[in-house]
Amino acid sequence: LIDRHCAHRGADLAFGRLEHGGLRCAxxxxxxxxxxxCIETPAEPKDSKLCQNIRQRSYPVVxxxxxxxxxxxxGEPPAFPEIDCFVAPATHTFAFKGHMACNWLQALEVGIDPAHASYLxxxxEDEDTSTAYGKQFRGASAGSDLPMTKILREYDRPIINVEHTEYGLRLIALREIDEERT
Structure with missing residues (x-):
């Protein structure tokens, strides 16, 4: 909760603390x-109705x-994307919070550059792809038995396509294996 009612009193932003089934302005x-x-305003008399007229925006969280x-x-949120990191069992995922001492654009650029995976x-050596679930870049390429490790190593110049969409852009990286497979 970003407590915007504090803004008119001189505080830039305050954050809520989880208490009694809700968020309390610190x-x-x-x-x-x-x-x-708003269900409680401690500085008001017990019979005050002030909180009945106070409402913060709330957002669905998953x-x-x-x-x-x-x-x-x-309105209603769109369906949450069913990509691997969100549907894999907890034993195969992790979340972390870290400080990246760089400009935000540097962090975005490294994640969006499809050629970097071939080098970084x-x-x-290739591994058995049957035991690769949850290991980054270790599975087989979709619809083939080629290990991603081999594709990234031996086909290191992806064909990069960008599609403009209503939400921004979609980046598509293709690696041409031979005349029949991409």
């Missing part, structure tokens, strides 16, 4: 339920692989 002590309705995701848009994540 500055004024106001308590909000999950829908954003936990996936140890990370909390909030939908900040209007290079394996010089």
């Amino acid at each position: 500055f004024h002590g106001w308590l909000f339920d999950a829908s954003g309705q 936990e996936k692989s140890g990370i909390l995701w909030a939908y900040l848009g209007e 994540h290079r394996f010089f």
Whole structure:
């Protein structure tokens, strides 16, 4: 909860603390339920009705692989993407929080560059792909028995396509194996 009611009192932002089934403003002590309705204003007299007219915006939140995701848009949230890291068993995922001492664009660039995997994540020997579940770049390429380790190592110049979409862009990296397989 970003407690915006503090902003008009001189505090830039305050964050809520989980208490009594809701979030309590760490500055004024106001308590909000999950829908954003204020249910307690400790500085007011017990019979005060002030909190009935106070409401914060609330957003649906879902936990996936140890990370909390909030939908900040209007209306019903879209379906959550069913990509590997969100559907894999807990034994095969982890969440971490870290400080990256760089410009945000540097961090984005390394994740979006499809050629970097051929060099930064290079394996010089291939593993048994049947035991690769949950190991990055160790499985077989979709629809083949070729290990991703081999594809990244031997086909290190991807064909990169970018599609503009309503949400931004979609990046597609293709690696041409031979005349029949990409």
